[in-house]
Amino acid sequence: MPDEIPDTSSGPEAAESPLIGSLRAAVAAAPRDVPLRLHLAELLLDAGHGDAAVVEAAFALSHAPGNAQARALMARAMGEPAPAAPVEQPAAPVQQGGRFDWAAAEQEVGDVVPPRFIARPDAKEAPLAADGSGDAGDASAYDVDAPDAPGSVRLADVGGMQEVKDRLEAAFLTPMRNPELSRLYGKSLRGGLLLYGPPGCGKTFIARAIAGELGANFISVSISDVLDMWVGNSERNMHEVFETARRQAPCVVFLDELDALGAKRSRTQHNGMRNTVNQLLTELDGVGHVNDGVFVLAATNVPWDVDIALRRPGRLDRTLLVLPPDGPARDAILRYHLRDRPIESVDVGRLVKATDGFSGADLAHVCESAAESALLDSARTGTVRMINTKDLLGAAKAIRPSTEPWFAAARNVAMFANEGGTYDELLAYLKKARKL
Ligand SMILES: Nc1ncnc2c1ncn2[C@@H]1O[C@H](COP(=O)(O)OP(=O)(O)O)[C@@H](O)[C@H]1O
Ligand SMILES: [Mg+2]
Known part of the structure; x- marks a missing residue:
């Protein structure tokens, strides 16, 4: 339905290159092809047609809101620095390609201070941002002003x-x-x-x-x-x-x-x-x-x-x-609650696996009671020790996710009072999670 599609034929400004011209023709023939739009947006940007690029990127975003490339292009088109490249760290003691080299720094102090988290060279998850937040960068890809x-x-x-x-x-x-x-x-x-x-x-x-x-x-x-x-x-x-x-x-x-x-x-x-x-x-x-x-x-x-x-x-x-936090969310929440506590070689990955279904509040509670047991231990033995993975796993085992009663109530509503499909999303989740 080309009539719904914005007419992006070239504006009155500078003439466009033949390549852009043929891409435009391709987009006109396949208006819903997101990668094609993105390609066009990129070329337009490179050629200095920012406004035209915004339109293409916006179209791509409206069809694929999570598309990282579309967000990056939108950010560029709106005059933001491209977020795709890793955020540069401010001047730090050890530099390597402009980023702080945590591994080297940890090695330097390794024989004195035990690492806070165990190293997981196999870990696929993105590293946390330096401020402890997860998911660095991407979500705020095209903020214009920064409150x-x-x-x-x-x-x-x-x-x-x-x-x-x-x-x-x-x-x-x-x-x-x-x-x-x-x-x-x-x-x-x-x-x-x-x-x-x-x-x-x-x-x-x-x-x-x-x-x-x-x-x-x-x-x-x-x-x-x-x-x-x-x-x-x-x-x-x-x-x-x-x-x-x-x-x-x-x-x-x-x-x-x-x-x-x-x-x-x-x-x-x-x-x-x-x-x-x-x-x-x-x-x-x-x-x-x-x-x-x-x-x-x-x-x-x-x-x-x-x-x-x-x-x-x-x-x-x-x-x-809004469901209980998924793996990456639990990772971020756990790190947040452990940020100021004396911890040693904590295997967050294992903890994330052991806390499926826990709410953010439950996870705070896990960290709290792990701290308690390490403290009790230290008092009892007279030697101060750090909080470790075992404390945390033990605490996680001892509590039941507080979301269970909610799901029990929600199940009834989703099954028997789903008027107008209000709870379709919930129903789909319950089915997928085998909670029905
Ligand atoms: N995805 C998340 N990332 C980081 N922290 C989270 C996340 N989800 C929940 N939390 C933490 O859990 C706490 C409880 O969440 P809250 O927003 O009060 O829950 P709700 O309003 O759904 O009852 C928050 O203060 C926050 O610290
Ligand atoms: Mg609330």
């Missing part, structure tokens, strides 16, 4: 969870960074997305990361706080939040623990709360174009308790399941 408030989290700090990141990239980040392109593709700049999943698995954390990416274009509203504070005033304040968002559009409004507010209205005794829900519905619906550029992101552990009216089309009509 670097202290303590702020970025998507790159969220370990693993690539699918979730890709969906968020497609739902919010790309359209916000490229409003003109979104218009070009007829993608309306409004709408809502509900994150749901077991507790402690990173919904709030991910939202904070999006805030880190968007800076002033992100308004976070914690409902449980807000209800206490807003007694009698809640409707007006809810309206204020959305008015602020509209003034700042494009803007994301984040409603954490939505169930606290959106609890089924029949169950909601508190009159003030009911009014707040109604006000939220009014704000979500807006009239005309008032909500253009206002996205709503919400999170809940109990989507089945969220007022169904909030989920109607045009409101929070899309859902995104």
